[in-house]
Amino acid sequence: MSLSRSAQAKKTTAKLVEMGKQAVRMIAKQKNPVLAIPVRSLANVSFSTRRAIIELGEQKQDRYFFNVAQARKFMQTFLVASACKDLIASGKTTSIRDLYYIMKHTVGDSRHNTFEEQDESDPIIEDLEVTIDALREELNLFASNKGALVGELTLRDSGDTIDGRRMGSGGWSVPSIVEDNVIEFKKCDAKMILLVEKDAVWRRLNEDKFWRKHKAILVHGGGQPPRGVRRLCRRMVTELSLPLYVLVDNDPWGFYIYSVVKQGSINLAYESVRMAVPEAKFLGLSSFDQEKFDLPDNITMRLDEQDEKRADQMLKYPWFEKKDWQREIQHMLKRGKKLEIEALSSKGISFISDTYLPQKIREQDWLT
Amino acid sequence: MLTIVAAKRAQKTASAQLDLLAKPLRPAATPTAKPETPVAPPAAPPAPRPVKLARRATAESMATRQRDISVSEFFTKNRHLLGFDSPAKALLTTVKEAVDNSLDACEEAGILPEIHVEIVELAENRHRVVIQDNGPGIVKAQAPKVFGKLLYGSKFHRLRQSRGQQGIGISAAAMYGQLTTGKPVVITSKTRPGQPAHHFEIVIDTAKNAPVIVKDEALEWAPDHGTRVEIELESTYKGGRRSADEFLELVAIANPHATIGYQPPKDRPAVRYERVTDELPREPEEIKPHPYGVELGALAQILKESSSRTLRGALCEEFCRVTPKVADELCALAKVKPAAKPKALAPQEIERLHKAIPQVRIFTPPASCVVPIGEDLLRKGLEREIRADFYATCTRPPSVYRGNPFAVEAGLAFGGELRAATDEDEPDAGPAEGEAPIRLMRFTNRAPLQYQPGACAIFRGVVETNWRQYGLSQPRGALPLGPMVLIVHIASVWVPFTSESKEAVAHYDEIVKEIKLALREVGRRLHAFLRHRAHDAHEAKRRSIFELYIPEVSSALESLTKVERAKTAALLQKLAGRYTGAEEATEA
Numbered sequence: 001m002s003l004s005r006s007a008q009a010k011k012t013t014a015k016l017v018e019m020g021k022q023a024v025r026m027i028a029k030q031k032n033p034v035l036a037i038p039v040r041s042l043a044n045v046s047f048s049t050r051r052a053i054i055e056l057g058e059q060k061q062d063r064y065f066f067n068v069a070q071a072r073k074f075m076q077t078f079l080v081a082s083a084c085k086d087l088i089a090s091g092k093t094t095s096i097r098d099l100y101y102i103m104k105h106t107v108g109d110s111r112h113n114t115f116e117e118q119d120e121s122d123p124i125i126e127d128l129e130v131t132i133d134a135l136r137e138e139l140n141l142f143a144s145n146k147g148a149l150v151g152e153l154t155l156r157d158s159g160d161t162i163d164g165r166r167m168g169s170g171g172w173s174v175p176s177i178v179e180d181n182v183i184e185f186k187k188c189d190a191k192m193i194l195l196v197e198k199d200a201v202w203r204r205l206n207e208d209k210f211w212r213k214h215k216a217i218l219v220h221g222g223g224q225p226p227r228g229v230r231r232l233c234r235r236m237v238t239e240l241s242l243p244l245y246v247l248v249d250n251d252p253w254g255f256y257i258y259s260v261v262k263q264g265s266i267n268l269a270y271e272s273v274r275m276a277v278p279e280a281k282f283l284g285l286s287s288f289d290q291e292k293f294d295l296p297d298n299i300t301m302r303l304d305e306q307d308e309k310r311a312d313q314m315l316k317y318p319w320f321e322k323k324d325w326q327r328e329i330q331h332m333l334k335r336g337k338k339l340e341i342e343a344l345s346s347k348g349i350s351f352i353s354d355t356y357l358p359q360k361i362r363e364q365d366w367l368t
Numbered sequence: 369m370l371t372i373v374a375a376k377r378a379q380k381t382a383s384a385q386l387d388l389l390a391k392p393l394r395p396a397a398t399p400t401a402k403p404e405t406p407v408a409p410p411a412a413p414p415a416p417r418p419v420k421l422a423r424r425a426t427a428e429s430m431a432t433r434q435r436d437i438s439v440s441e442f443f444t445k446n447r448h449l450l451g452f453d454s455p456a457k458a459l460l461t462t463v464k465e466a467v468d469n470s471l472d473a474c475e476e477a478g479i480l481p482e483i484h485v486e487i488v489e490l491a492e493n494r495h496r497v498v499i500q501d502n503g504p505g506i507v508k509a510q511a512p513k514v515f516g517k518l519l520y521g522s523k524f525h526r527l528r529q530s531r532g533q534q535g536i537g538i539s540a541a542a543m544y545g546q547l548t549t550g551k552p553v554v555i556t557s558k559t560r561p562g563q564p565a566h567h568f569e570i571v572i573d574t575a576k577n578a579p580v581i582v583k584d585e586a587l588e589w590a591p592d593h594g595t596r597v598e599i600e601l602e603s604t605y606k607g608g609r610r611s612a613d614e615f616l617e618l619v620a621i622a623n624p625h626a627t628i629g630y631q632p633p634k635d636r637p638a639v640r641y642e643r644v645t646d647e648l649p650r651e652p653e654e655i656k657p658h659p660y661g662v663e664l665g666a667l668a669q670i671l672k673e674s675s676s677r678t679l680r681g682a683l684c685e686e687f688c689r690v691t692p693k694v695a696d697e698l699c700a701l702a703k704v705k706p707a708a709k710p711k712a713l714a715p716q717e718i719e720r721l722h723k724a725i726p727q728v729r730i731f732t733p734p735a736s737c738v739v740p741i742g743e744d745l746l747r748k749g750l751e752r753e754i755r756a757d758f759y760a761t762c763t764r765p766p767s768v769y770r771g772n773p774f775a776v777e778a779g780l781a782f783g784g785e786l787r788a789a790t791d792e793d794e795p796d797a798g799p800a801e802g803e804a805p806i807r808l809m810r811f812t813n814r815a816p817l818q819y820q821p822g823a824c825a826i827f828r829g830v831v832e833t834n835w836r837q838y839g840l841s842q843p844r845g846a847l848p849l850g851p852m853v854l855i856v857h858i859a860s861v862w863v864p865f866t867s868e869s870k871e872a873v874a875h876y877d878e879i880v881k882e883i884k885l886a887l888r889e890v891g892r893r894l895h896a897f898l899r900h901r902a903h904d905a906h907e908a909k910r911r912s913i914f915e916l917y918i919p920e921v922s923s924a925l926e927s928l929t930k931v932e933r934a935k936t937a938a939l940l941q942k943l944a945g946r947y948t949g950a951e952e953a954t955e956a
Contacts, residue, residue: 020928023921027939032947065921065940066947068910075917078924085928108916 005181008138009088015132016085023078032067035077036060038130038270045269047318052262052278054319056130056269076124077131079103079114084128084139093140093177096125130270136227142176147229148199149174150206151217152190153236157183164217169206174219176228178235188240191215194283194357195233197223197248197257201341201352208353214361217242224257227268230275233261237277244277245366247357250285250332250339251303252310255320258282263319282367283360285339287332292365293356299346300337308333324367441574443540444547450540451819451869455493456611458544459603460818461869462497463487463612465537466597467619468815470501471626472530473595475649477504481626485616487605489633494549495603500596505559508566512579515542515553515570515597529652529738529861531815541599543572548602552582556596558589565589605633610818616641617753618809618816622741622857624749625649644748649814655737655861656688659698659730661771664722671710671718679713680706689731697728733773735766738859740775741814746855750781754853757783758897762889769878774860776879778886782894786851803841803849810873811857817871824872826856829883838891839898852894856883911948918944 019035026033037060038044044057065074083103087094094102100121104113115121129136136142148171153164162172175182194216196202202220205211211218217236221229237244246261248254262280264272286292290300303311311333314320320329332338344352360366447453451461463485474481479502486498506514515538542553558565569583607613616630620641625648628641662670674682683695690698699706701724704717713721741749743761750759761779768774786807810817810826821827827847835841835848842848864874873879918940922933 017928020925024925024929024931024936027925027936027943030939030943030946032943065917066914066943068913071913071917075920075924078921078928082924082927107920110916112916114920 008181009091009140012132012134012138013085013088015134016081016088019081019132020078033065033074035063035074035131037063037077037127040126040130040267040269042266045266047263049318052319053272053276054264054266054269055272073124073127076103076115076121077127080121080124080128081132084141087140093142095144096122096136096141097144099125099141126267133270135271135274137177137179143226143228145173145175145228146226147174147219147221148172148202149217149219149232151193151211151219152188152215153185153217153240154187155183155185161186165212169203171202171206171218174226174228174232176226178228178232180235183232183235185236185239188217188242189215190217190240190242192361193217193219193233193236193242193244195225195229195244195246195261195280196220196341197246197254198341201247204345204350205353205357208350210353210357213353214358221257225261227271227275230261230277233280234275234277237279244280245283245361246280247283247341248285249341250287250289252307252314252329252332254285255282255314255329256310259314259317259319280368283365284356285341285343286365286367287328287335287339290337290339293344293347295339295343296346299343300335300339303332303336303338307338322368328367443543444574447540447544449868450537451871452540452544455602455604456606457819458548458601459487459495459497459605460610460612460615461537462541462544462599462601462603463499464615464815465541466497466499466599467616467628468531469538470499470503470595471619471623471814473503474501474626475651476530478648478651479503480643480646480648481623482629483626484629484631485612486631487612487633489605490600493602493604494600495605495633496598496600498596498598500591500594502591502594505557505565505593505595506555507559511555511557511566511568512570512581515539515555515568515579528654529813529859531813538597539572541601542570543574545599545601546571547574549600551600554596554598556587556589558591558593558595561592607632607636613639615816615818618811618818619814621749621753621809621855622746622811622814622816624741624745624752641752644752645745647745649741650739652739652861653734653737655733655773656686658689658733658768658771658773659683659687659725660768662687662722662725664719667722668715668718671713674710676710678706679704679708679710682710688733694728694730698724701727732768733771735773735775737861738766738773738775740777740859741857743777743779746777746779746857750779750853750855754781755785756781756853757901758894760890760893760897762886762893764882764886764889767878767882769864769876772860772862772864774858774863774879774882776882776886777855777857777859778883778890779855779857780890780894781853782897783851786853803851805847805849806840806852806854808847809853809855811855812863812865812870812873813859814857815870817873819869819871820866821872823866825875825880826858826873826883828875829856829880829887830854832880833884833887833891835891838895840894854887854890856886858883907948911944914944914948915941 023033023035038056039059039061040056044059045054046057048055063070063074063077065071080099080103083099087099097118100115100118103121104115106113125136125139125141129139149164150167150171151164155162155164157175164172192215194205196205196218197220199220199222202218205218210216219229219233233244236242246258248257258280261277263278264276268275289295311329315326315329320326341352344356347355443450452458467483467485470483471481482502484500488496488498490496545551545553552569552571555568555570556565564586565588567583567585567587568581571580571582572578573580613630613632616628616639619626620628624644625646626641627643630639632639657666657670670686671679671682674686676682676685679699680692680695683690683698684692696706698721702717702720704713704721740763743763746761746763747759750756750761759779759781761777763777764775766773766775808821808827808830810821810824817824830847831845840848840850840852858873858879864876866872866874918937919933922937922940925931925936926933
């Protein structure tokens with residue numbers, strides 16, 4: 001974590017080279033070259049109750065070159081590896097979309113391309129990350145910026161000082177690489193972090209200067225928060241010893257966003273250690289909030305069939321086994337209703353900043 | 369006479385009538401001649417009320433109108449029986465009869481046949497057909513009869529494999545020409561070098577069934593020996609299926625030892641089929657009839673005409689495969705003395721003898737009398753005409769139907785130029801939808817059959833074979849589909865046709881069975897080929913995937929490890945061969 005940028009680059013490059021050398025050795029021995037890739041699926045993740053995060057299991061899948069079904073992916077994996085090595089050597093970072101275009105070309109004199117769609121290259125990048133145990137950031141790859149931050153925090157981003165109190169209405173756009181060789185925390189007056197699901201809600205709170213009044217860092221992830229936002233939250237919670245509150249819609253999708261922030265996702269289980277925030281607290285919206293805050297009935301929406309199915313699934317997730325959570329989800333199912341954060345505006349445009357959030361925090365009305 | 373009756377057994381009504389007509393018969397005793405004889409008109413439909421009908425004709429008045437019918441007269445009214453039913457078919461039949469005769473003559477004389485056919489268009493519906501061969505020629509005395517008299521020939525009176533059988537064909541063609549154009553048939557024939565050729569113009573006296581020589585002269589002719597026949601006839605020319613063009617193509621396939629030149633009409637380009645072997649077919653042996661196929665009347669005739677003094681001797685002498693022991697067995701079963709005079713046998717005795725035949729085990733006739741084309745030459749014939757990906761041929765050992773030996777051969781050519789252009793992209797795709805039926809070529813004694821496929825035992829044998837198990841698709845009760853030519857050849861001393869025009873083989877169980885066995889053999893080989901090809905195609909496809917990605921993987925590995933891409937590529941290529949070749953990839 002504390003490696004310098006160049007040392008990190010060296011280490012990652014060595015891993016990529018070693019992967020290539022293994023293949024070359026197998027080919028020299030006239031063996032079918034093979035890559036062992038950890039399986040990234042529900043079957044190969046487990047919930048560690050001790051660490052309260054989702055962890056990747058030990059299962060690996062062999063990817064052979066001389067196998068009609070695997071040859072293409074094998075080729076693609078090495079193409080990504082080689083492109084990343086070049087990227088690291090040039091000292092530049094690029095988006096995964098860029099990388100897709102860098103690697104895309106027609107194969108031989110066929111009508112096929114090395115990659116037909118970005119959908120084809122993205123999972124290969126994730127395969128490579130788990131195979132050589134290097135993070136996307138370490139491969140000099142980033143996803144497009146999504147999410148913003150304002151609040152009682154000063155930090156340095158690639159040498160520039162960013163004052164979270166002076167970010168205007170748009171906030172500081174959270175980059176996808178937020179490792180300590182890029183982002184350094186300087187001065188922090190905040191007492192808590194509030195992660196909201198939606199950009200619109202974040203704007204309301206920023207406009208109301210909620211963060212100033214309540215000494216907070218206000219972050220949003222534009223729906224499911226991207227790696228950068230999750231990693232940054234994790235660093236802030238650990239390094240600045242702040243509590244993290246999550247504010248999402250009252251629907252299964254909202255619960256799921258909270259669970260990803262808290263214990264990691266299935267697809268990126270190998271990154272849970274770095275990104276999951278087991279300390280995260282679910283502030284709202286709770287299925288009980290409508291009665292509690294006396295919200296009108298006409299602001300609710302019906303749970304659709306898919307929502308119900310999703311909720312049923314979540315009841316079975318080990319990380320939702322806690323009694324409070326079972327009660328929460330079952331209550332939502334019983335009501336058959338869901339609620340958006342914006343519904344709070346029915347009580348007044350700043351009801352959320354002035355009443356809802358302060359009361360919830362004050363009364364410690366959250367789930368963990 | 370003997371064999372005429374023996375031959376009759378395999379024939380249907382039409383030929384039976386002809387056989388009868390061949391001899392002058394008492395009209396009163398031949399009700400079979402009724403349709404052509406102006407006998408009493410059929411009774412009029414019953415009048416509305418019952419009245420006493422006046423007698424319209426008496427036996428005496430009818431008798432005045434009853435008279436002989438000449439074969440030629442019969443033919444003029446029944447030309448369809450001999451294959452002259454339409455102008456287009458007449459042209460084909462004329463070419464066919466002449467070419468069949470030429471080939472038979474050449475082979476019998478031990479000459480490698482070289483035949484030239486020319487069709488000259490005189491008008492849209494009138495052609496002159498010229499067929500010239502390098503055969504032995506025809507002696508002066510015989511030529512008019514051969515071409516100007518129906519039922520005159522060398523082939524009818526013996527059991528020997530040949531294309532022609534009855535001695536009707538060429539004279540029928542000549543007669544058809546004469547009937548439709550009034551022109552005589554023109555013959556030029558030369559039997560040995562150094563002598564002049566004979567040149568005849570012959571017309572047929574249809575009433576007497578006798579040739580009339582219009583012109584007879586000697587003339588200088590360049591070839592050493594051979595015969596040239598010119599017939600002018602009313603006909604229409606068309607190419608394609610069932611044409612003279614197709615006929616000659618088929619003849620070329622089944623006669624790889626023959627060279628055939630062909631000049632079609634309408635300025636179409638000349639065609640030449642060069643022989644692919646100098647090997648003449650083995651000379652077929654003539655055989656005596658076999659007891660299993662003989663009919664009662666024929667048996668009586670044979671015994672009556674035998675020169676042997678005892679029945680035992682007659683049986684042994686006149687039939688094939690009858691030993692004294694077999695003859696005694698027959699006589700014992702029939703309760704006839706073996707020493708009896710064959711001429712003096714009572715009709716009941718002959719009948720008992722006839723009934724005894726099937727109960728006695730008699731050896732099958734000698735196979736030496738049938739001469740198949742042979743697997744190698746059939747294949748060469750196919751290769752000469754069809755450029756295919758795969759050939760298979762099968763010659764079955766001779767078998768017997770009703771005492772007649774026969775042998776069935778089958779051959780097939782698959783793929784190559786037979787494949788439609790649309791399939792070119794994926795030559796290894798399975799049977800595509802919309803595929804055309806295979807082309808079936810039928811032959812008897814090396815002569816092609818072009819009409820009435822549906823009525824033919826060969827067609828039945830093909831349709832009743834399950835081609836799906838050999839990798840072809842096949843609609844129910846139809847020919848299989850696919851880019852394939854299938855040949856079936858039946859060689860026999862006596863091919864049982866369904867009619868005199870010799871267009872379809874009669875359905876004898878023994879023949880259909882042999883056809884199926886031959887087809888199964890070539891079918892199995894086709895299946896093996898298709899399976900191999902499908903496997904190869906699969907492997908090639910796999911290899912092509914690997915080969916496509918090898919350069920990519922090699923250059924990625926070079927950028928990662930600095931190992932030269934060419935080196936890696938070569939090693940991967942070697943592996944690719946191994947994983948897609950004989951050694952199966954264990955992981956795949």
